[in-house]
Amino acid sequence: xxxxxxxxxxxxxxxxxxxxxxxxxxxxxxxxxxxxxxxxxxxxxxxxxxxxxxxxxxxxxxxxxxxxxxxxxxxxxxxxxxxxxxxxxxxxxxxxxxxxxxxxxxxxxxxxxxxxxxxxxxxxxxxxxxxxxxxxxxxxxxxxxxxxxxxxxxxxxxxxxxxxxxxxxxxxxxxxxxxxxxxxxxxxxxxxxxxxxxxxxxxxxxxxxxxxxxxxxxxxxxxxxxxxxxxxxxxxxxxxxxxxxxxxxxxxxxxxxxxxxxxxxxxxxxxxxxxxxxxxxxxxxxxxxxxxxxxxxxxxxxxxxxxxxxxxxxxxxxxxxxxxxxxxxxxxxxxxxxxxxxxxxxxxxxxxxxxxxxxxxxxxxxxxxxxxxxxxxxxxxxxxxxxxxxxx
Amino acid sequence: xxxxxxxxxxxxxxxxxxxxxxxxxxxxxxxxxxxxxxxxxxxxxxxxxxxxxxxxxxxxxxxxxxxxxxxxxxxxxxxxxxxxxxxxxxxxxxxxxxx
Amino acid sequence: xxxxxxxxxxxxxxxxxxxxxxxxxxxxxxxxxxxxxxxxxxxxxxxxxxxxxxxxxxxxxxxxxxxxxxxxxxxxxxxxxxxxxxxxxxxxxxxxxxxxxxxxxxxxxxxxxxxxxxxxxxxxxxxxxxxxxxxxxxxxxxxxxxxxxxxxxxxxxxxxxxxxxxxxxxxxxxxxxxxxxxxxxxxxxxxxxxxxxxxxxxxxxxxxxxxxxxxxxxxxxxxxxxxxxxxxxxxxxxxxxxxxxxxxxxxxxxxxxxxxxxxxxxxxxxxxxxxxxxxxxxxxxxxxxxxxxxxxxxxxxxxxxxxxxxxxxxxxxxxxxxxxxxxxxxxxxxxxx
Ligand SMILES: Cc1ncc(C[n+]2csc(CCOP(=O)(O)OP(=O)(O)O)c2C)c(N)n1
Ligand code: SF4
Ligand code: SF4
Ligand code: SF4
Ligand SMILES: [Mg+2]
Numbered sequence: 001x002x003x004x005x006x007x008x009x010x011x012x013x014x015x016x017x018x019x020x021x022x023x024x025x026x027x028x029x030x031x032x033x034x035x036x037x038x039x040x041x042x043x044x045x046x047x048x049x050x051x052x053x054x055x056x057x058x059x060x061x062x063x064x065x066x067x068x069x070x071x072x073x074x075x076x077x078x079x080x081x082x083x084x085x086x087x088x089x090x091x092x093x094x095x096x097x098x099x100x101x102x103x104x105x106x107x108x109x110x111x112x113x114x115x116x117x118x119x120x121x122x123x124x125x126x127x128x129x130x131x132x133x134x135x136x137x138x139x140x141x142x143x144x145x146x147x148x149x150x151x152x153x154x155x156x157x158x159x160x161x162x163x164x165x166x167x168x169x170x171x172x173x174x175x176x177x178x179x180x181x182x183x184x185x186x187x188x189x190x191x192x193x194x195x196x197x198x199x200x201x202x203x204x205x206x207x208x209x210x211x212x213x214x215x216x217x218x219x220x221x222x223x224x225x226x227x228x229x230x231x232x233x234x235x236x237x238x239x240x241x242x243x244x245x246x247x248x249x250x251x252x253x254x255x256x257x258x259x260x261x262x263x264x265x266x267x268x269x270x271x272x273x274x275x276x277x278x279x280x281x282x283x284x285x286x287x288x289x290x291x292x293x294x295x296x297x298x299x300x301x302x303x304x305x306x307x308x309x310x311x312x313x314x315x316x317x318x319x320x321x322x323x324x325x326x327x328x329x330x331x332x333x334x335x336x337x338x339x340x341x342x343x344x345x346x347x348x349x350x351x352x353x354x355x356x357x358x359x360x361x362x363x364x365x366x367x368x369x370x371x372x373x374x375x376x377x378x379x380x381x382x383x384x385x386x387x388x389x390x391x392x
Numbered sequence: 393x394x395x396x397x398x399x400x401x402x403x404x405x406x407x408x409x410x411x412x413x414x415x416x417x418x419x420x421x422x423x424x425x426x427x428x429x430x431x432x433x434x435x436x437x438x439x440x441x442x443x444x445x446x447x448x449x450x451x452x453x454x455x456x457x458x459x460x461x462x463x464x465x466x467x468x469x470x471x472x473x474x475x476x477x478x479x480x481x482x483x484x485x486x487x488x489x490x491x
Numbered sequence: 492x493x494x495x496x497x498x499x500x501x502x503x504x505x506x507x508x509x510x511x512x513x514x515x516x517x518x519x520x521x522x523x524x525x526x527x528x529x530x531x532x533x534x535x536x537x538x539x540x541x542x543x544x545x546x547x548x549x550x551x552x553x554x555x556x557x558x559x560x561x562x563x564x565x566x567x568x569x570x571x572x573x574x575x576x577x578x579x580x581x582x583x584x585x586x587x588x589x590x591x592x593x594x595x596x597x598x599x600x601x602x603x604x605x606x607x608x609x610x611x612x613x614x615x616x617x618x619x620x621x622x623x624x625x626x627x628x629x630x631x632x633x634x635x636x637x638x639x640x641x642x643x644x645x646x647x648x649x650x651x652x653x654x655x656x657x658x659x660x661x662x663x664x665x666x667x668x669x670x671x672x673x674x675x676x677x678x679x680x681x682x683x684x685x686x687x688x689x690x691x692x693x694x695x696x697x698x699x700x701x702x703x704x705x706x707x708x709x710x711x712x713x714x715x716x717x718x719x720x721x722x723x724x725x726x727x728x729x730x731x732x733x734x735x736x737x738x739x740x741x742x743x744x745x746x747x748x749x750x751x752x753x754x755x756x757x758x759x760x761x762x763x764x765x766x767x768x769x770x771x772x773x774x775x776x777x778x779x780x781x782x783x784x785x786x787x788x789x790x791x792x793x794x795x796x797x798x799x800x801x802x803x804x805x806x807x808x809x810x811x812x813x814x815x816x817x818x819x820x821x822x823x824x825x826x827x828x
Contacts, residue, residue: 023595026588050599052591057628061584064625067577068552068588073602074595076588094577099411160410193601197410200550200573200589202607207414207568209576216565219405220412226405403566412565420525420562420569428530448516448702449739451536453524469524473531473728474736487736 002182009140009172010035012179013079013105013165016147018049019187020103023074023194026054026065030084031117032169033107037079059084063091063102070100071208073199075151078102081169082109082123089127095162096131097224098208101154101194102162103147104132108269108320109169110356118357119169121269121320124297125330131224133163133231134298136268140177143167145248148191152238155194159231166297170357172270182246190245232299252296253304257283261290263372264309264346266317266335268294271353271360275318278365289369294331302338309339315346316372318365319384320354328384347376350384364388425452429472431487433465439484446476446485492819497758501692504715511706517543519571526569527561531735533726533742534558534641537699538612541639541723544709547572549608550593552586554622555579556614557648557727558641580621583629583638586611590634608713609636615656616646619680630689630718637712637719640682643727651730655680658750659797660790661782663730668785678797686720687756693719695755695764699726700742704753704764711755724751732781744776749798752805761808773798 007015014036017025025044027037043049052069056062059080070076080088085106095102110116111123124134133153137143143165150163167173198206212220236252243249256276258264267275272293282289292308292315294301309315319329327333332350339345351368354360364387375382409415433446440462447455447463454470455463465476477485521542528535538558542549551574553559559576562569577585590609597604611629613622618640626638645663646652653666657675662668666675686694693715697705705723712719724745726738733741745751746765750773753765773795777783786794 023599023601024588024591026591050595052595054587054591055632056584056587057624057631061581061587061625061628064577064581064584065588065591068575068585068590069592069595070588071575072550072589072592072596074592076592090578091581097411098413098575098577198413198415200575202548202550202573205417205571205573207417207563207570207574208411210412210414210563210565210568211560212412213565215402216408216412219403219408222405223408223412414563414566414568417568417571418523419567420523423525423527423567425525425527444514444516448540449536449699451528451530451532451539451738452526453520453522453539457518466524471530473738474734475531475739478736479739 002180002186004178004180006176006178008035009143009167009175009177011039012140012144013147013167014039014043015181016144017077018043019182019184020075020148020151020191022049022051022077024052024054024066024069024076025078026056026062026069026076027078028056028059028062028080028084030059030081032109032173033079033081033084033105035173036105036107059087060091063088063095066102067091067095067098067100070102071098071200073196075155075194076102077104079105079107081107082111085123085127086111092127092130092132094209097220099160100162101160103150103154104162104164105147106164106166107169107173108166116356117169119171120355120357122322122355124164124166125321125323128298128330131161131228132298133161133228133235134166135163135296136166136294137172138270138272138293139172140175140179141248143172144179144181145242145246145250148187149238149242149250152191153231153235156234156238157197159227159234160197161227161231166269168270186245190242228299232296232301235296250295251304252301253308254293254295255308256291256293258290258292258308258312260288261312262288263314263316263369264290264292264312265365265369266292266294266315266331268297268331269320271318274360274362275365278362281362282366282369287369300334300338305335305338306342309346312346314372314376315348316368317348317350318360318368319350319352322352322355332384349375349382351387352384353387358388424468425471426468429470429490431472431474431489432467432470433474433476433485434488435462436484436486437462439482441482443481445479445481449475449479451475492823494758494816494819497692501715501757505711508710508714511544511703511710513703516706517546519543519547521547521571522562523569523571525567527564528557529729529735531728531738533699533738534643535561536738537641537705537723537725540699540702540705541612541709542572544706545608545610545713548606549610550589551575552577552582552589552609552611554582554613554617555648556617557643558612558614560648579617581625582611582613582617582622583626586636586638587629587632587634590636610639611636612639612641614647615640615642615644616654619656619682620654627689630686630691630720633717635716635718637709637721639721639723641723641725643725643730645730647727647730656682659794660786662785663782673790674785683720683722683756687759689718690759691718691720692758693755696722696724696751696753698724698742698746698751698753700739701746701753701765708755730782733779737779741776741779744771744779747771748773748776749802750776752802754805760812761805763805763809770802
């Protein structure tokens, strides 16, 4: 059996990478990701983790080095957020297209300008189409667990795709929480040694990343899309296996008090914990409300989402980013189109909240739910609104 | 089937290697650049001193050493740039126009 | 003295290398024919020579550019060694990752421990412009790798646009001569000096006309542990507007006129490796290429002067080391302490 220790969530993420026995870490510091990479640097310096720590000169180079090291056959880890993730943008698409199973923590933070180091999801939403598997953690234990899960899924030969594990900056990354840390042996049982499907090896020379002429580009994109969609099976399987070994169970979409609920909230990341409390309070007041939490964002859990909304009249999607000039927040727009063909689909309303570190409070959830009930009553069409914005 | 065996890379997505990788080395040999040529080198073996300069300076790896120490240009690849003829120390190579 | 330690390390690492012999050059081609470079391409010839000198136990990281395009058009590859292309500005970072990966895997006993040369090979644009940050980072971190800049003095792959390595006065599509322009208005960026400033153990310039010198430098760069930088003059008949049979001649003239001197810098020690006793006038070089056709006498004279001054500088740099070593000896002698 492992031990339960109180630790900062960032440290837990780094400890998970250590237990995964990563071979290479290439990273560049950016608030609020710093504690993860600092802790890893320390572990390497103290000889507690036998890995190469590559202190690159930028995030662009961080991910480029990760592709190199993964292509060489090494288990590879990195972490970033916001401006760093944006600087990686070009290389994100290449990491997935080259099928390098890199694991990256994204400590979600707002994108400039104005420069803002606090939490929202504008960084990750700008990268949703980059071909990576993307999961969202709600609490410290989940950050630790999803990190181990990420290695297992990424390196699965049916998958071979990079993964981002998202955790909210500060409000999750800097919390001190009790974390169950398993034994090395248990982890090894869950996560076998990385066996690359192909690697840069002079004894078996391959060319990676050739010029994709028009005759093959479409097929290359199809291969990647199929791979990402098909990864859902192994992702769920790896969660099931995780549950068996460690006793903690995860699903792509979680429902909370959704039975007979007329109004459903939909959240991602750590605000889901506040949302659950809000649902409890409202239920006590007799409001028929439930909560859907998306843990898996890519591949999009279409069937699970459709099953989860069944029977509800109204679905209030809480976005943590603006799709500037678009028809709704990024999550809301996707949920709308995912449900569009569904008979008896709920009315989908969009609420954008918690931008750049603004708190999403219990009262705000109540307000969103009340507003939704009103819109439903009035039959009013609503695309999105910014919750709590000052209209002075 | 291997990607390189199908002409022009016209293959379905299921046949693509992971990430579009090319797993067989040196397959460009199947692409014959000799068609680009408008002139070809011809070596006068009387004049040739078998120094190998034509071989080492050819950008298209077209020359092959022969058993008797000479070098033959492979028409499959030679693009007819004329470097070998210009650099041959004994002027043993003449560039002849292709029909 | 640290300088002495470095010299001892270098001697040890090069002790078995006797140099390539003209009659015994490796026959094996690690870049295959059937590649799609233009006829007479000096850049692909340089690349072929580099690979001959390195041998099979090599992994190549290559950014976007002519050499990547011409060697890897799906479904064929010209490469006989493992090769990877990621993007345009990051060859040095990709190579850093490969080197780190191999190092970790070998140390942890996951793959066989042996010497594999990790090489990043890029154009002048991928090196001196968009890739310079990644390159500086990789040098500074001290990865054991070789960085090869194949310098054809412009962005050829995208259609002959200027780079910071384009020489003064040259015409490119973005440095066109005109009423208010002589062509490229700036002097060529001194990349080898930038490499030297990183205090890496090996830096050298090479030209395909001097192929034995080139191959020897490549081998040394690979054998010496730590980062190495090779800057290779790579004539491009298409972009330089010269006949396709002129690539070697142009390369030779660049060396003989002092436009592109051949030297190496080992642990800070400059050495001119190909000495030119009587340098030809630069005009002989310039007139071989139509990219310089528009140059006026004035400009040609400036180029001549600049070339002469560069040679003087190089000769001073060559002499500097013994002066420096003497001063070091003196500073560390007991009488001083
Ligand atoms: C980020 C980015 N910007 C621009 C390009 C377009 N581009 C591709 S290759 C190239 C120039 C390559 O020049 P160089 O590195 O000198 O290599 P050469 O083709 O001359 O051998 C450019 C501008 C790109 N691929 N990526
Ligand atoms: S360069 Fe001329 S002399 Fe030398 S081997 Fe070739 S043909 Fe013969
Ligand atoms: S003409 Fe050019 S391509 Fe043909 S053999 Fe001579 S050097 Fe090679
Ligand atoms: S454009 Fe120049 S460098 Fe590029 S392939 Fe053609 S000759 Fe070679
Ligand atoms: Mg160039």
